[in-house]
Amino acid sequence: MQNKILLPEDRIPKYWYNVIPDMPGPLAPVIHPGTMQPVKPEDLLPIFPMPLIEQEVSQQRWIEIPEPVREIFRIWRPSPLFRAHRLEKALGTPAKIYYKYEGVSPAGSHKxxxxxxxxxxxxxxxxxxxxxxxxxxxxxxxxxxxxxxxxxxxxxxxxxxxxxxxxxxxxxxxxxxxxxxxxxxxxxxxxxxxxxxxxxxxxxxxxxxxxxxxxxxxxxxxxxxxGSVLNHVCLHQTIIGLEAKEQMAIAGDYPDVVIGCHGGGSNFAGIGFPFVADKANGKQVRVLAVEPASCPTLTRGVYAFDYGDTAKMAPVAKMYTLGHDFMPPGIHAGGLRYHGASPLVSQLLAAGVIEAKAVHQLACFDAAVLFSRTEGIIPAPESSHAIRGAIDEALQAKEEGKEKTILFNLSGHGHVDMTAYDDFFAGKLTDYEYPTEAIKESLSQLPKVD
Amino acid sequence: MQNKILLPEDRIPKYWYNVIPDMPGPLAPVIHPGTMQPVKPEDLLPIFPMPLIEQEVSQQRWIEIPEPVREIFRIWRPSPLFRAHRLEKALGTPAKIYYKYEGVSPAGSHKxxxxxxxxxxxxxxxxxxxxxxxxxxxxxxxxxxxxxxxxxxxxxxxxxxxxxxxxxxxxxxxxxxxxxxxxxxxxxxxxxxxxxxxxxxxxxxxxxxxxxxxxxxxxxxxxxxxGSVLNHVCLHQTIIGLEAKEQMAIAGDYPDVVIGCHGGGSNFAGIGFPFVADKANGKQVRVLAVEPASCPTLTRGVYAFDYGDTAKMAPVAKMYTLGHDFMPPGIHAGGLRYHGASPLVSQLLAAGVIEAKAVHQLACFDAAVLFSRTEGIIPAPESSHAIRGAIDEALQAKEEGKEKTILFNLSGHGHVDMTAYDDFFAGKLTDYEYPTEAIKESLSQLPKVD
Structure with missing residues (x-):
């Protein structure tokens, strides 16, 4: 049985997909934390170079990937798409599970x-x-x-x-x-x-x-x-979903649901936005963000203007937020412990284009262990949230006796995160209650934007 | 520029290459450590299952890879072959450097x-x-x-x-x-x-x-x-070289020299033996094993019968050895600290079919750092010996103003070996002198075999 679909390196995409032209309505302005007035592109020049500022606000649907960038991407891209035959069998599900694997980069993740x-x-x-x-x-x-x-x-x-x-x-x-x-x-x-x-x-x-x-x-x-949250970062990550779409087509398949774990939003946007584009063109596809229950930005936060950082030095953006003062419990998926979310992801969620759910830490490690023992690859703790989401979808399909095609993004390997697995096996990890009081407290500190 | 050559998974080899029929002369017998008489296949049954014992002594040149084995190989095989454009440029060499990358397996190595x-x-x-x-x-x-x-x-x-x-x-x-x-x-x-x-x-x-x-x-x-040394282990690893040959052909190239690091011999045999087959058919190709100077089995050992282990419980085989009592210094390439060598590799070296050289630890880390900073991938300390060998060949080509095509095996990634790099950067690593006296002492303890 075919296990993975590879693309030759000349199929590395030549363009990133920019979701902004396909957004449901105009973007909310980004607010300067000092003046509380909308940021102008030139205000950002001491921080970012002009090409990235332009990408941040571009209305072009396709933005060219420069050849020197593709040259470096050739170290690991196109990344493989796998069909998880052994995981499917272990679950006894009629669902087909595919995953895009970004852990093949030299750094071990999609970053x-x-x-x-x-x-x-x-x-x-x-x-x-x-x-x-x-x-x-x-x-x-x-x-x-x-x-x-x-x-x-x-x-x-x-x-x-x-x-x-x-x-x-x-x-x-x-x-x-x-x-x-x-x-x-x-x-x-x-x-x-x-x-x-x-x-x-x-x-x-x-x-x-x-x-x-x-x-x-x-x-x-x-x-x-x-490394996350901003529009241009989400843009760059769309290479994941663009490749995955081509690989799914080679497999003769198309997902009913596309899943990414969610922290600041970059890997989720990467796998998800190219399918949001299909949705805008009338395709039936669900796009699902899976976040930790201990830091439930998308599922328990509010959609409001907030600072990007605790120190209130970063710009104020309209996004799902738990409040810039919110301090999540010390779960092992360190990359998912952010109080806010990408403004693009947030707007899509608020408009009902995408979905979000929160999952608990122990259930994620259960999923990661099953995945390691069937598919062989050891996932990063962050990525285990996407696996949990995929497994839950597959189990639901089994319960309902329905066929379903699931695609998720395995954003990184866990070779450097093995202490997390040690703690899990040693029974040292716990599930945290939803931090309801802490969220309520921090949400009372949101800035006022006219 | 093309950076890597991928094969689709239906090109995973269907047969391993068994070098035994192409050996220069008959194999030396393996001796029972108790009786000091040749081991009979059935003596090994409490230790190994019959199919592996048969592979150990098989005279068949091609041995079929069962489909359930290929099914698991599909997780990471065929592994990529890279052209090291950026390394070549950094060296200013006219040589072309290719490497086969085995670190893509879930365990991070060729094992x-x-x-x-x-x-x-x-x-x-x-x-x-x-x-x-x-x-x-x-x-x-x-x-x-x-x-x-x-x-x-x-x-x-x-x-x-x-x-x-x-x-x-x-x-x-x-x-x-x-x-x-x-x-x-x-x-x-x-x-x-x-x-x-x-x-x-x-x-x-x-x-x-x-x-x-x-x-x-x-x-x-x-x-x-x-995991190494034995004939059937070398056999299994030939999948590396078989894929590499097909990928080199796709690149329109053929190596002048094929390089692997050498501990017990399995990854070296893997990349090298399929080219030894070509040599047996009259092709011009050098096959070079690179070992640590602190454990110079192939370059300073003797070709003699010796025990496979310190405790003298393992069979006695004819091989290059530093003596079963030899205890190498504590270098960071732990996988290369074995007193002996694969009997097949040893016989090929003794017959002049392959070559060996020893390199020092610091020069290997220098090579690994340059490789990480040009090719992006962080090598295992063991693999850095092959990189050192390849770089030295490339620098020689530069000195001589000659074209040369180099292929080496990058046997694993170093994500779990970062303390070795820390020690290197902190100046804590040293080069050991060739342990001449220790070798002399341990070689005096070789068993007598008639």
């Missing part, structure tokens, strides 16, 4: 899909150095790799507790030539202020963002890079 | 190529349970995965110091359902004897082999599995 073009567009715009932040390290690894490929310097502010707890990802960044600085650091005002207040502070993603942005805006040769 | 058929042939022979040993954990992971796929129980005796130092690989084995026991253990006579003598003993590969073999022969439902 280089945006890191590589971000480095490239910075390079051609004269940027010499990128400053960014990373939590668990997936994004930091990816931007380090991408900067190395285009000869850019790279500084990564890594949340201090992760710097200590995720030494392998830190080492990968260093191997790819990046300067990795534990945050809070003494390199920025934001870092120094925190250290003065609390010398033992272990850092947070919000603070690391503040340090990276401050670094970028304070140096003429440096720009900032973000 | 599942033999683990999967070993599990399969055990399954169809009625084995219920496999016992094996592992040092750094690459083989243990692979056999755990393979046993899970065929519904076999799996017990892995893991060298105790590695059990503590390589927690990720231990966790991977457990995720794939294996029972991982730190060796020395209280499960076997060999283990108990060592613990009685030295309760704090950290174990060794030799002792772990002894425990696994004892476990296997003492239980009717259990057989033993070995």
């Amino acid at each position: 280089p899909n945006s890191a590589v073009p971000q480095a490239y567009f910075n390079k051609i715009s004269g940027t010499k150095r990128i400053a960014t932040e990373t939590g668990a390290g997936q994004w930091g690894c990816s931007i380090a790799l991408a900067c190395q490929m285009f000869g850019l310097e790279c500084t990564v502010y890594m949340v201090k507790v992760s710097f200590a707890q995720k030494p392998y990802r830190k080492s990968m960044m260093q191997l790819w030539g990046a300067n990795v600085i534990p945050s809070p650091s003494d390199q920025t005002n934001a870092g120094r202020a925190m250290l003065a207040k609390d010398p033992e502070n272990g850092g947070s993603l919000g603070l690391a963002i503040s340090e990276a942005v401050e670094d970028a805006v304070s140096r003429e040769d440096t720009r900032y890079a973000l | 599942p190529n033999s683990a999967v058929p070993q599990a399969y042939f055990n399954k169809i022979s009625g084995t219920k349970r496999i016992a094996t040993e592992t040092g750094a954990g690459q083989w243990g992971c692979s056999i755990a995965l393979a046993c899970q796929m065929f519904g076999l129980e799996c017990t892995v005796y893991m060298v105790k110091v590695s059990f503590a130092q390589k927690p990720y690989r231990k966790s991977m084995m457990q995720l794939w359902g294996a029972n991982v026991i730190p060796s020395p253990s209280d499960q076997t006579n060999a283990g108990r004897a060592m613990l009685a003598k030295d309760p704090e003993n950290g174990g060794s590969l030799g002792l772990a082999i002894s425990e696994a073999v004892e476990d296997a022969v003492s239980r009717e439902d259990t057989r033993y599995a070995l």
Whole structure:
């Protein structure tokens, strides 16, 4: 039986799909956190290079992927699409389950899909150095790799507790030539202020963002890079879904439901938006985001204007949010612990174009173990949410005795996340209740936007 | 520029190449360590199932790969062949460098190529349970995965110091359902004897082999599995070179030199033996094994009968050896620290059909860093020896102003070996002198075989 569908490298897409022209209604403005007025493109120039700012607001449906970007993509793209025969059999489901596997990138996740073009567009715009932040390290690894490929310097502010707890990802960044600085650091005002207040502070993603942005805006040769949430990041990730559509066609199939795990939204947008395009053209397809119950942005948040970061330095955007003060419990899927969501994903959800559901941590690890033991590949804890979503759809099909075609995105491998599995097997993991009170509290802090 | 050559999964080879009919002369007998008489196939039945024993001595040039084995191979095979354009450019060499990448397997190395058929042939022979040993954990992971796929129980005796130092690989084995026991253990006579003598003993590969073999022969439902050295393991790994030949042909190229790193010999045999077949048919091609200078079996050992293990329980085979007592320094390429070599590789080297060279640790890490920063993929420390070999060939071509086509096997990724890179960057690694005195001492302990 055919197990995987490969595309030759000349089938790497030549264009990204931009969902903006197919959105249900105009985009909400992005608000400057200082003036509380709409941000103008030129306001962003100290932070991002012009080509990325243009992509952020572009109304073009198809945006060309430059050849030097495709050249680097050839290291791992097109990524394989698998049919999960053994998982289907273990579930006893009539459903067909396909998955697109992004763990084949050198960094082990989908993140280089945006890191590589971000480095490239910075390079051609004269940027010499990128400053960014990373939590668990997936994004930091990816931007380090991408900067190395285009000869850019790279500084990564890594949340201090992760710097200590995720030494392998830190080492990968260093191997790819990046300067990795534990945050809070003494390199920025934001870092120094925190250290003065609390010398033992272990850092947070919000603070690391503040340090990276401050670094970028304070140096003429440096720009900032973000690994999720933004429109241009979602754009870059659509290469996942575009390839998957071609591979599904080769398999002679089309999904009834397309599933991605959801944190900031980039891998979900990547697999999902090209199918949203089909929906806009009248196709019947469900597009489902699966998020952790401990950080239920899409299912328990509100659709409102909020800051992108805890420190209120990032722009204010209209999105599903749990409130910028919300601090989720310490689940192992570190990449899904964000209070907000991509504004594009949020608008599609608010309009009923896509769906969202929340799943609990233990059920995700159950799914990841079953997947590892049938399909062989060890998933990242983040990706296990998509697997859980797919398995639930397949079990529902079994219960209903219905055929169903399921496609999900396996966004990364878990080789560097094995302590999470250890903790699961040792019974150290728990399911958190929905953090109802914490959400209520943090939602009372939303900014007022006219 | 084309970066990689993929084959569709229906091009997974249907036959392994058995080099035995093409050997320069008859095979030396394998000697029973107790009787010191040649081993008869049936002597091995408590250890291996009959199909593998038959493969061990088969004179058939082509041996069929069963469909259920190919079915599991479809998870990652055919593996990609890459052209290293960016590495070539960084070296400024006129040489063309190709590499076959085996790190795409779920275990991250070439080892599942033999683990999967070993599990399969055990399954169809009625084995219920496999016992094996592992040092750094690459083989243990692979056999755990393979046993899970065929519904076999799996017990892995893991060298105790590695059990503590390589927690990720231990966790991977457990995720794939294996029972991982730190060796020395209280499960076997060999283990108990060592613990009685030295309760704090950290174990060794030799002792772990002894425990696994004892476990296997003492239980009717259990057989033993070995990840390198043996003829049938080399046979299984030839799938690497067979695919690579087809991919080189698609690229319109043929190698002047084929390179693999060398520990016990399995990945080297895998990439090399199919080209040895071409050599037997008159083709001009060099086949080069690259080993660590700290464990220079092929370049400083002698071609003689020796025990396969330290405890003198394993069969005695004619091979290049540093002496079964030889204990190499603690280099980071744990998979290359074996005192002996595959008897097939040894005989080919003695006959001048293949070549060998030894390289130092720091030069290998230099090569691995350059490779990571140009090709993107982070190599396992073992694989870095093949990279060093390839780079040296390419630099020689540059010096001589000659064209040259180089093919090497990138046997695994280094995501789980990042502490080795940390130590390298921190200046903690050293090059060891050739351990001349230790070799001399251990070579004085060779067994006498008539």
